[in-house]
Amino acid sequence: MPLVREVTFDLLRRLGLTTVVGNPGSTEETFLKDFPSDFTYVLALQETNVVAIADGLAQGLKKPVLVNVHTGAGLGNAMGAMLSAFLNKTPLIITAGQQTRQMLLAEPFLTNFEPTLLPRPYVKWSYEPARPQDVPGAFMRAYAMAMQQPTGPVFLSLPLDDWDQEMADVDVLRGVSTRVAPDPARIADFAARISASENPVLVYGGDLARSEAWDAGIALAEKLRVPVWLAPFTENVPFPQTHPLYAGTLPPAIGPLGKALAGHDLIVVVGAPVFRYYPWVPGEYLPAGAKLLQVTDDAFDAAKSVAGDSLVGDSGLALEALLPLVRARTGNPAREPYLRREPAADILKDAREPLTAEQVFAVLSERVPEDYVLVNESPSNMGELAQTRLGTIAKPDSWYMMASGALGWGMPAAVGLALAEQRTGRNRPVIAVIGDGSFQYALQSVWTAVQHGLHMVFLVLRNGEYGILKSFAMLEKTPGVPGLDLPGLDIVSLGKGYGAASWRAATVADIRDGFAKALGEKGVSVIEIPIDTAIHTLLSAG
The missing domain is CATH 3.40.50.970 (Thiamin diphosphate (ThDP)-binding fold, Pyr/PP domains)
Structure with a gap:
C-alpha cells in the first residue's frame, strides 16, 4: 500500500502545488524527507518572510502557494504576515508540523497545544486531520477553501508521524468553482439606480484586480463618464492612474472621505470594503443626499459596511452584467486632472x-x-x-x-x-x-x-x-x-x-x-x- 506522503504529493502535483515556501523545523522534516525533484523549495530565513514571500508569489502567479512553517513556534512568528495575507485575500495553504501523535496527550516540547485555534482569525479554515489517512483529503479541502471567494489563507496542522503511514490509494481530487455570480435581480436594481443617478461616482478596490476586471472597470467608467477613486488602503491598483477619469485615492478617515465625495448623489463601490478607516477624524459617512451601492465578493464585508446596499458576487462578473444595463452618459466630469506633475x-x-x-x-x-x-x-x-x-x-x-x-x-x-x-x-x-x-x-x-x-x-x-x-x-x-x-x-x-x-x-x-x-x-x-x-x-x- 502507498504511504500518506506518496498519495499527498501526487495530489499536490495534480493541483499544481509544486512550490513550497518554508523554513524547516524538526516537526517538518518528515514531510520534507526525500523531497521530490519536480517540486521547488524556497527557503526563507524567518517565518514572516516565509508567508509574505508566498503571498507575493501567489498574487503574481494568480494561484495558491504551499507554505510550511515550524509547529506553534514558527506559526507564531508568521502571524503578522498571515494577517496581511488574510486581508489581501491571498490563497495560501499554510502548513505546520505537529508533534508525534503517540506523545500528544502529554504535550511534549514543541507541541502546538491548540493547533486549530492559534492561526485564527486570520485563516478561512483551520484543521488537524483526525487520522493520518485523512491528510490528502484535508489538502483537497484546504485547496477548495483557499480558492473559493473570498479567497484567502487556510491552515493545516500535520503530525510528523503521519507521513510514513500506509493508506489506500484513494483519489480525492475534485473540481471546485472559484467565482460567485451576482444575483441577476440585484444587478438589475443596481443598474436602474445607477442609470437614474444625476451625478454618480465609482470607487474601485482590490477585488477587481483579483478578478482580472481591469478592462471591465475601464469600460464601465467610460460608459458612465464619471470619476474613479481608489478605495482607502487598496492592496492592488485595479484602474489605470493615467486615465483621464482617475480621481486619486480616497482618504482613510470618515470626515475627509465624505468631503472628497461631496456633490455626488450615488457612490458605487466595487471590490472594496466600505470603508477602511484610520485614523479617527469625525464627520458624516456619506455626503448629504448621497446613497451608496457596494459590490463585494465577501459576505462579511457586505454585512459590516457602515452605509449603503450591498451585492455579494465576483467583481468582474458584476461589471460584465452591469455594463449592458446602465445608461450611457455624455460629457466629462467637472474636475481638475488628478496628476499635475511639475517638470x-x-x-x-x-x-x-x-x-x-x-x-x-x-x-x-x-x-x-x-x-x-x-x-x-x-x-x-x-x-x-x-x-x-x-x-x-x-x-x-x-x-x-x-x-x-x-x-x-x-x-x-x-x-x-x-x-x-x-x-x-x-x-x-x-x-x-x-x-x-x-x-x-x-x-x-x-x-x-x-x-x-x-x-x-x-x-x-x-x-x-x-x-x-x-x-x-x-x-x-x-x-x-x-x-x-x-x-x-x-x-x-x-x-x-x-x-x-x-x-x-x-x-x-x-x-x-x-x-x-x-x-x-x-x-x-x-x-x-x-x-x-x-x-x-x-x-x-x-
Missing part, C-alpha cells in the same frame, strides 16, 4: 542634500522602465510617490501594498512577486520603495532574493525616523512620544551582509546613475537614499 527640472531646481522625497521620486522617474512591478512600504511619503511617474500605474498587476498596515510585508512580498516574474517569464523588474524603519522588519528576505537570482531594486528612503508616526503625533496632538527616531542604522552594510549589491546615493547624479545601474545589472540591489526629515500633515478634518 523634473522645476522640482529639482535649487535641490540641496538631503533631497525631499518628492525630489528623489522625480529623479527616479527619469529612469523608470516601461514595464515594472512596484511595491510600496514607505508610509510617510506615499502621497509624493503617487504624483510621480514611478508611482503612477498604467498596466494591470503592477502595484502592490498590504491591506493590513502591518510593516514587514513589503520586502518579502516583493521577493515573491519577483519569483513570479521569473517563473512566468515576464521578467519585469520589481522595484520596492521601502522606508528605513520598514526595512528592519524583514530584511532577511534580501538573502532569498539573492539566492534565486531575482531582478529586484530595493529603494530604501533613509530619514532616520518613523516619519508616519510623527505625522500621526501631529494629528493626534501627542507631543513627546518616545521611540520615533532611528539613529545608527547602516542600510548598506545590512544589504551587503545578505549578498545584495548595496550602496548609498545622496546626490541627484548618484541616484540617477545608481538606479540605472540597478535596473541594468538584473540582480538584487539595495540603494540607501537619504531624504529630509520634514513631517507632513497626515489628514485634515472633513
Whole structure:
C-alpha cells in the first residue's frame, strides 16, 4: 500500500502545488524527507518572510502557494504576515508540523497545544486531520477553501508521524468553482439606480484586480463618464492612474472621505470594503443626499459596511452584467486632472542634500522602465510617490501594498512577486520603495532574493525616523512620544551582509546613475537614499 506522503504529493502535483515556501523545523522534516525533484523549495530565513514571500508569489502567479512553517513556534512568528495575507485575500495553504501523535496527550516540547485555534482569525479554515489517512483529503479541502471567494489563507496542522503511514490509494481530487455570480435581480436594481443617478461616482478596490476586471472597470467608467477613486488602503491598483477619469485615492478617515465625495448623489463601490478607516477624524459617512451601492465578493464585508446596499458576487462578473444595463452618459466630469506633475527640472531646481522625497521620486522617474512591478512600504511619503511617474500605474498587476498596515510585508512580498516574474517569464523588474524603519522588519528576505537570482531594486528612503508616526503625533496632538527616531542604522552594510549589491546615493547624479545601474545589472540591489526629515500633515478634518 502507498504511504500518506506518496498519495499527498501526487495530489499536490495534480493541483499544481509544486512550490513550497518554508523554513524547516524538526516537526517538518518528515514531510520534507526525500523531497521530490519536480517540486521547488524556497527557503526563507524567518517565518514572516516565509508567508509574505508566498503571498507575493501567489498574487503574481494568480494561484495558491504551499507554505510550511515550524509547529506553534514558527506559526507564531508568521502571524503578522498571515494577517496581511488574510486581508489581501491571498490563497495560501499554510502548513505546520505537529508533534508525534503517540506523545500528544502529554504535550511534549514543541507541541502546538491548540493547533486549530492559534492561526485564527486570520485563516478561512483551520484543521488537524483526525487520522493520518485523512491528510490528502484535508489538502483537497484546504485547496477548495483557499480558492473559493473570498479567497484567502487556510491552515493545516500535520503530525510528523503521519507521513510514513500506509493508506489506500484513494483519489480525492475534485473540481471546485472559484467565482460567485451576482444575483441577476440585484444587478438589475443596481443598474436602474445607477442609470437614474444625476451625478454618480465609482470607487474601485482590490477585488477587481483579483478578478482580472481591469478592462471591465475601464469600460464601465467610460460608459458612465464619471470619476474613479481608489478605495482607502487598496492592496492592488485595479484602474489605470493615467486615465483621464482617475480621481486619486480616497482618504482613510470618515470626515475627509465624505468631503472628497461631496456633490455626488450615488457612490458605487466595487471590490472594496466600505470603508477602511484610520485614523479617527469625525464627520458624516456619506455626503448629504448621497446613497451608496457596494459590490463585494465577501459576505462579511457586505454585512459590516457602515452605509449603503450591498451585492455579494465576483467583481468582474458584476461589471460584465452591469455594463449592458446602465445608461450611457455624455460629457466629462467637472474636475481638475488628478496628476499635475511639475517638470523634473522645476522640482529639482535649487535641490540641496538631503533631497525631499518628492525630489528623489522625480529623479527616479527619469529612469523608470516601461514595464515594472512596484511595491510600496514607505508610509510617510506615499502621497509624493503617487504624483510621480514611478508611482503612477498604467498596466494591470503592477502595484502592490498590504491591506493590513502591518510593516514587514513589503520586502518579502516583493521577493515573491519577483519569483513570479521569473517563473512566468515576464521578467519585469520589481522595484520596492521601502522606508528605513520598514526595512528592519524583514530584511532577511534580501538573502532569498539573492539566492534565486531575482531582478529586484530595493529603494530604501533613509530619514532616520518613523516619519508616519510623527505625522500621526501631529494629528493626534501627542507631543513627546518616545521611540520615533532611528539613529545608527547602516542600510548598506545590512544589504551587503545578505549578498545584495548595496550602496548609498545622496546626490541627484548618484541616484540617477545608481538606479540605472540597478535596473541594468538584473540582480538584487539595495540603494540607501537619504531624504529630509520634514513631517507632513497626515489628514485634515472633513
